[in-house]
Amino acid sequence: MTKLTGLTIAQAREGLKNKEFSAVELATEYNAAVEAARPLNAFITETPEKALEMAKASDDRIAKGEAGIMEGIPLGIKDLFCTEDVLTTAASHILDGFKPQYESTVTTNLWKSGATMLGKLNLDQFAMGSANITSFYGDVINPWKREGDNTDLVPGGSSGGSSAAVAAHAVAAATGTDTGGSIRQPAALTGTVGIKPTYGRCSRWGIVAFASSLDQAGPMTRDVRDASIMLEAMAGYDPKDATSVNVPVPNYEASLENGVKGLRIGIPKEYRVDGMPAEIEKLWQQGIEWLKAAGAEIVDVSLPHTKYALPAYYIVAPAEASSNLSRYDGVRYGLRVCDEGDSLDDMYEKTRAAGFGDEVKRRVMIGAYVLSAGYYDAYYLKAQKVRTRIAEDFNNAWKSCDVLLTPSTPSAAFAKGENSDPLSMYLNDVFTVTANLAGLPGISVPAGLDSNGLPLGLQLVGKPFDEETVLRTAFALEQAAGFEAKPQFMAG
Amino acid sequence: MSLDKNTVAKIAKLARIRVPEEELEPLAGELNTIIGFVEQLGEVDTDGVEPMTSAIEHEMFQRDDVVSDGGYPDRVLANSEHANMGFFTVPKVVE
Amino acid sequence: MTYMIKGNTGDWEVVMGLEIHAQVSSNAKLFSGAATTFGADPNEQVSLVDAAMPGMLPVVNKECVRQGVRTGLAMGCEINLKSVFARKNYFYADLPQGYQISQFEEPIVKRGKVTIDLEDGSTKEIGVERLHLEQDAGKSIHDQHPTQSYIDLNRSGVCLMEIVSDPDMRSPEEAAAYVSKIRSIVRCIGSCDGNMAEGSMRADVNVSVRKPGDEYGTRCEIKNLNSLRFMKQAIEFEAKRQVQILEEGGSIDQETRLFDTAKGITRSMRSKEDAHDYRYFPDPDLLPVILEQAWVDELAADLPELPDVKKNRFISDFGLPAYDAGVLTAETENSAYYEQAVDAGGDPKLTANWVISELFGRLNKADMSITDSPVTPENLGQLVGLIKDDTISGKIAKDVFDDMFSTGKMAKDIVEEKGLKQITDTGAIEAIIDDLIANNPGQVEQYRGGNEKLIGWFVGQTMKASQGKANPGVVNKILKEKLAG
Numbered sequence A: 001m002t003k004l005t006g007l008t009i010a011q012a013r014e015g016l017k018n019k020e021f022s023a024v025e026l027a028t029e030y031n032a033a034v035e036a037a038r039p040l041n042a043f044i045t046e047t048p049e050k051a052l053e054m055a056k057a058s059d060d061r062i063a064k065g066e067a068g069i070m071e072g073i074p075l076g077i078k079d080l081f082c083t084e085d086v087l088t089t090a091a092s093h094i095l096d097g098f099k100p101q102y103e104s105t106v107t108t109n110l111w112k113s114g115a116t117m118l119g120k121l122n123l124d125q126f127a128m129g130s131a132n133i134t135s136f137y138g139d140v141i142n143p144w145k146r147e148g149d150n151t152d153l154v155p156g157g158s159s160g161g162s163s164a165a166v167a168a169h170a171v172a173a174a175t176g177t178d179t180g181g182s183i184r185q186p187a188a189l190t191g192t193v194g195i196k197p198t199y200g201r202c203s204r205w206g207i208v209a210f211a212s213s214l215d216q217a218g219p220m221t222r223d224v225r226d227a228s229i230m231l232e233a234m235a236g237y238d239p240k241d242a243t244s245v246n247v248p249v250p251n252y253e254a255s256l257e258n259g260v261k262g263l264r265i266g267i268p269k270e271y272r273v274d275g276m277p278a279e280i281e282k283l284w285q286q287g288i289e290w291l292k293a294a295g296a297e298i299v300d301v302s303l304p305h306t307k308y309a310l311p312a313y314y315i316v317a318p319a320e321a322s323s324n325l326s327r328y329d330g331v332r333y334g335l336r337v338c339d340e341g342d343s344l345d346d347m348y349e350k351t352r353a354a355g356f357g358d359e360v361k362r363r364v365m366i367g368a369y370v371l372s373a374g375y376y377d378a379y380y381l382k383a384q385k386v387r388t389r390i391a392e393d394f395n396n397a398w399k400s401c402d403v404l405l406t407p408s409t410p411s412a413a414f415a416k417g418e419n420s421d422p423l424s425m426y427l428n429d430v431f432t433v434t435a436n437l438a439g440l441p442g443i444s445v446p447a448g449l450d451s452n453g454l455p456l457g458l459q460l461v462g463k464p465f466d467e468e469t470v471l472r473t474a475f476a477l478e479q480a481a482g483f484e485a486k487p488q489f490m491a492g
Numbered sequence B: 001m002s003l004d005k006n007t008v009a010k011i012a013k014l015a016r017i018r019v020p021e022e023e024l025e026p027l028a029g030e031l032n033t034i035i036g037f038v039e040q041l042g043e044v045d046t047d048g049v050e051p052m053t054s055a056i057e058h059e060m061f062q063r064d065d066v067v068s069d070g071g072y073p074d075r076v077l078a079n080s081e082h083a084n085m086g087f088f089t090v091p092k093v094v095e
Numbered sequence C: 001m002t003y004m005i006k007g008n009t010g011d012w013e014v015v016m017g018l019e020i021h022a023q024v025s026s027n028a029k030l031f032s033g034a035a036t037t038f039g040a041d042p043n044e045q046v047s048l049v050d051a052a053m054p055g056m057l058p059v060v061n062k063e064c065v066r067q068g069v070r071t072g073l074a075m076g077c078e079i080n081l082k083s084v085f086a087r088k089n090y091f092y093a094d095l096p097q098g099y100q101i102s103q104f105e106e107p108i109v110k111r112g113k114v115t116i117d118l119e120d121g122s123t124k125e126i127g128v129e130r131l132h133l134e135q136d137a138g139k140s141i142h143d144q145h146p147t148q149s150y151i152d153l154n155r156s157g158v159c160l161m162e163i164v165s166d167p168d169m170r171s172p173e174e175a176a177a178y179v180s181k182i183r184s185i186v187r188c189i190g191s192c193d194g195n196m197a198e199g200s201m202r203a204d205v206n207v208s209v210r211k212p213g214d215e216y217g218t219r220c221e222i223k224n225l226n227s228l229r230f231m232k233q234a235i236e237f238e239a240k241r242q243v244q245i246l247e248e249g250g251s252i253d254q255e256t257r258l259f260d261t262a263k264g265i266t267r268s269m270r271s272k273e274d275a276h277d278y279r280y281f282p283d284p285d286l287l288p289v290i291l292e293q294a295w296v297d298e299l300a301a302d303l304p305e306l307p308d309v310k311k312n313r314f315i316s317d318f319g320l321p322a323y324d325a326g327v328l329t330a331e332t333e334n335s336a337y338y339e340q341a342v343d344a345g346g347d348p349k350l351t352a353n354w355v356i357s358e359l360f361g362r363l364n365k366a367d368m369s370i371t372d373s374p375v376t377p378e379n380l381g382q383l384v385g386l387i388k389d390d391t392i393s394g395k396i397a398k399d400v401f402d403d404m405f406s407t408g409k410m411a412k413d414i415v416e417e418k419g420l421k422q423i424t425d426t427g428a429i430e431a432i433i434d435d436l437i438a439n440n441p442g443q444v445e446q447y448r449g450g451n452e453k454l455i456g457w458f459v460g461q462t463m464k465a466s467q468g469k470a471n472p473g474v475v476n477k478i479l480k481e482k483l484a485g
């Protein structure tokens, strides 16, 4: 019998339905995989007992014929989602010991659909980073290595624990969050699928906020079908989130195989950036050919303000973050650093100095600066206007195409230290960040390997609330690419 | 525009993050790199452009005026190691 | 007369603008479903949103929006059909989010004016710059522990309307009258209970001084005044303090000050010393509040009769002096009482006198509110009716009223039981007077000899003999006839 951890969500669901194995058996194998994955440092908290307990309940529901769409599927949860009575850290020191008295809406939805929890996954601290090297709980290691080279590589970020765990089969799938590319970029760097839905599609309630107007949760999975199933389970209107949008959630899986015949695929010329590796360029061209061969129409489009997306993002996101992170003050939860005789301000300053990592501090300070008196108009207001321009670019593009095809990242996975000064690190998100600024759905699909044998991804970006077309196109791309490679390190 | 050491000290104070004196200068350097990067936005013509504060244009849901939450001080205080007599506590504030 | 501070260098004018914080009468908080009632145990009325737990999000309460709009309409303001919630960022022990959700560039209400009533019966218009909705902070308690402050978040997130005036006030009296008028308006429409003692309404006063005709001086903001008496004291102290500094050649630091009620002085607030940079920006957790003009029009049409309109009606329909009309319409309960009493007894002017001088006086002394008055409006109306139709005299009426107040009995019953009806029967009065003339020949002679002042003595004697019940008009008339001989 094949390993249960080798099954996709769709396959495992089938096996559970046909009583080939039980949810408890599945969870047991995954618990072992979680343990085996420890060298990757993908988990901050493992919850094996909880996994078994939930699996038992799943088996009961399956027996009663009440199985949900994710019944018995063991997941890893990015440690940015608040989970009731389970340590939730945002990979920071400042949330030491924090056990939420509540469960995020997205995880609640997943549990309602029958999914089970294996543990909480590592990430860049407060989701700020693109390599998972800013976590208080240590770096996450990519299960992929360059051929003939044993150097540890980064799994991307901020959802690096999620991407590494999914790639190494330590979990059937994982949740991620994406503020500037934090689902799609790590997916691309680990040969997995990650979709950031339309802003407002998944509730943000109970997810530790980074940048409120950009943050979206989404699934990270082994293939496009699994992403469709899991997105349907996660998504939905939530009256507790004023930015959640009340539109029906379709059955994404149902339309996956409808093909792309007649679909207009936009190719934005501005994504052909200076210094882009030839391999990426080649892969992009390959993607175009694949979709053309599948019957899609290829259209050249222009998104003239693309180049300004990253600088706009590095104003908007830190500004919102500087305010969102003010609540970590040592008063009501988490770390408090306070010496005898300290004033309230001493306590704030010491707690936040000790509790935040360097990257978080940098961004909080940049954010405070761009909002401060005399600079607001030049930076924050300007960035919000540029954001309008970027959104207009997309609206114009939708007049001539249905979905956009671009590379996911400007490079394959790299080693820590190879391009890790803050600014070059920011450039990792150059292709993904536009979708966040405009609130659009975007997916990364593994499409090939680079000359070092490392996975590369292609990105599809769609119209607001048109995840259906994005997933359907991604499925066609996946079929054509036939990406079968596996990382050197497998946990399950 | 560029940030000097004093500005960094001021921002650190505003953000309530203690930065040791000797780290102000290198931090100013790092922040300036980022500020320098974002300054290219100045090239974009945004005359008459409305700022985009949200990616969605839906009408905001408004809740009904009913008491549906609260009444659980134990849950509110559950994560505080410094609560006393039902209150959070902080170093004494002089007003 | 203009209020001035007398200095060594001449008169100084005091300029004041007010920021009133009025708590919206809502069941739940502005952005959470936690309760707002006063006096709960610490942290009892706190949701996870109010405690700023990670990942918690605000959802606006529609009643708070509605009351904000109604209040704006009642102050004759413009309503912004699109308004925006913004974050005001600062760190403080009672501010769990590290920011207050407020409104900055686009408040829900802008530009209006209210008319204040001054003691001399005159009125003055005060400009209202804006009204915005915002969250209240929690409460810090400093006297429970030697080295710690205790934080209770029950108030955290309660909806406040911040009403900002123009710097149009020139005396402590005007400032107090402005607060009274705002209080009277919000209570009339039910958007705030106006309870200053419980903190439902409090005022920050910006005070500056200048020589008449000069530019505005530098202002200081006195925070959180929650009684009119303290407010007047604080303004007076602060104005004098500023005059003294300026006359000594100094300058005023723009700062936030606190009124020390025990010492009667204002002092700089140490906790607010460093210059703030609030880094306002639109709250990305919320979308703009968009209102329909038709809905606003509906709210406007449904407003109850406002104090000023009522006051003018009382003046024109009831012929009341402006001051009386102002007093009676300051509180909805008072005007309602008054109108019911008029309905029951007629004579609006007489009723106004009885309500203002007798009833208010007694209620005040007994520390009771008009809604607990033992004398119902119908009963007071009845009493006025009895005076009006000469059943009792005004003097007897005061005794009857005392009785009504302590027993709650109806005026007619008391008059009946105690036999207090006026004697208007001329026969009975004539008998008393005949007796009086017969028994006092000396006085009669003096009167007839030209000492007409003695008539008073005869009246007094007659009233005494009738135990006060004789109708004074009838007594006078008969005495004059009989004494004339």
Ligand SMILES: [Mg+2]
Binding pocket: C019, C162, C204
């Ligand atoms: Mg104010």
Ligand SMILES: [Zn+2]
Binding pocket: C021, C134, C162
């Ligand atoms: Zn205020």
